[in-house]
Amino acid sequence: MVVLTGAGISAESGIPTFRDPLDGFWSQFDPEELASRQGFKKDPKLVMEWYAWRREMVLKAKPNAAHEILAKWENRFKNLTLITQNVDGLHQSAGSKKVLEMHGNIHRLKCFDKSHPCDWPSVAESPLTCSMCGSQLRPDIVWFGEYLSSDVVSKIDVALMSCDVFFAIGTSGVVYPAAGYLDKAKSMGALTVVINPDRGSKGNAECFIQETASKALSIVDSLIQ
Numbered sequence: 001m002v003v004l005t006g007a008g009i010s011a012e013s014g015i016p017t018f019r020d021p022l023d024g025f026w027s028q029f030d031p032e033e034l035a036s037r038q039g040f041k042k043d044p045k046l047v048m049e050w051y052a053w054r055r056e057m058v059l060k061a062k063p064n065a066a067h068e069i070l071a072k073w074e075n076r077f078k079n080l081t082l083i084t085q086n087v088d089g090l091h092q093s094a095g096s097k098k099v100l101e102m103h104g105n106i107h108r109l110k111c112f113d114k115s116h117p118c119d120w121p122s123v124a125e126s127p128l129t130c131s132m133c134g135s136q137l138r139p140d141i142v143w144f145g146e147y148l149s150s151d152v153v154s155k156i157d158v159a160l161m162s163c164d165v166f167f168a169i170g171t172s173g174v175v176y177p178a179a180g181y182l183d184k185a186k187s188m189g190a191l192t193v194v195i196n197p198d199r200g201s202k203g204n205a206e207c208f209i210q211e212t213a214s215k216a217l218s219i220v221d222s223l224i225q
């Protein structure tokens with residue numbers, strides 16, 4: 001089983017999605033300014049403040065029933081691969097141990113020049129610099145125009161090749177490569193299921209559950225007891 005999650009799974013934990021027309025991050029903020037190397041070079045202080053604000057929001061959030069059910073499924077299904085586009089770490093907070101984070105994690109920093117890993121400081125200092133090479137620190141998040149971790153991508157490819165059931169939960173399916181995974185799983189013979197309150201996200205899935213993540217997963221979970 002392969003499960004791909006997106007921002008919608010954390011919506012019920014109080015974290016805005018990206019593309020909601022009212023409160024989505026990208027309806028209020030410019031991704032070019034806040035989620036690209038060029039934007040960071042132009043105004044690193046603005047970018048770091050924005051991610052610090054988002055991280056504070058995430059630190060206050062708790063995993064919801066959907067995260068918890070998927071954590072339970074990790075023990076239940078030996079070959080479950082959980083892939084997330086989210087950077088909030090809520091799957092891990094719910095107890096999932098093997099999470100493939102496609103877009104990084106907001107709780108980690110790395111340096112701009114050499115990607116040396118680093119933690120957020122407890123006291124806000126500005127500018128933050130790498131203790132090893134002196135370059136500026138940035139969130140360990142994949143920005144637009146950047147490559148995904150090749151290790152994560154190859155683990156995902158292996159999982160998709162042998163997948164029997166593929167779930168896409170709470171994702172608009174517009175950002176590649178994640179947006180192509182459902183079709184890839186389908187072409188390998190998997191049963192494909194989309195869980196999303198928005199009908200527009202159904203794509204080519206054979207099974208579409210038009211519901212929130214927590215409600216849909218609670219029902220699916222009870223049916224496979």
Ligand code: OAD
Pocket residue numbers: 005006007008009011012017018019020024035085086103141142143144169170171172173174175195196197198201211212213214
């Ligand atoms: P989007 O904001 O594009 O889509 C969120 C989806 O969640 C939408 O299809 C909503 O209908 C759905 N949704 C909302 N509430 C839900 C709920 N309670 N239960 C289930 N679904 C719900 O977010 P992503 O698809 O995750 O990249 O976006 C993909 C990437 O684009 C993100 O990882 C981010 C962004 O740019 C980076 O930051 C690198």
